[in-house]
Amino acid sequence: MRIGQLSAATGVSRDTLRFYEDQGLIRARRLENGYRDYPDEVQALVHYIKTAQKLGFTLAEVGNKLPAVWGAPEPGPAIAQLLAEKLHEIDERIEGLRGLRDQLAVRVALECPLLNGPAAKRD
Known part of the structure; x- marks a missing residue:
């Protein structure tokens, strides 16, 4: 899934998705042309991150707990x-x-x- 598709599916801007990636919250592989390619499960992960933020969790808290929860x-x-x-x-x-x-x-x-x-x- 490309970044535009993920953005449309989650309602999260491309810039925010890039920021999440820079922070290590989500991962994408790079295609030969340099485009990001996100696995399908990242869509659910982005929804999880946004919901956690709405519930008062900081991105640092989400990132610290992500491996234990998501894994x-x-x-x-x-x-x-x-x-x-x-x-x-x-x-x-x-x-x-x-x-x-x-x-x-x-x-x-x-x-x-x-x-x-x-x-x-x-x-």
């Missing part, structure tokens, strides 16, 4: 584990943000020096 005989359990780990990470981030929000709310209620200190006075 597994049955990727379902490996993917479920990754999703559970990401969910835990997001829950921790939410908890940290709640704590930060609570601190800010207290400072606002106490008319914090950050709001009413010398730097805030303008004459």
Whole structure:
């Protein structure tokens, strides 16, 4: 499958596909004329990468976990584990943000020096 065909099939731009290849996320063999030739399974892999990004995974995270997930005989359990780990990470981030929000709310209620200190006075 050529890059234009893969782009049309996945909705991912040619530039993005080249970037994925540069990052080692997908592979193509080169034809004699220099064109990229992607195996058919790369289409599913590109969909996996895009879905992972939509779920909050960085390309670095995708790349680090790709061999374990994509190379597994049955990727379902490996993917479920990754999703559970990401969910835990997001829950921790939410908890940290709640704590930060609570601190800010207290400072606002106490008319914090950050709001009413010398730097805030303008004459």
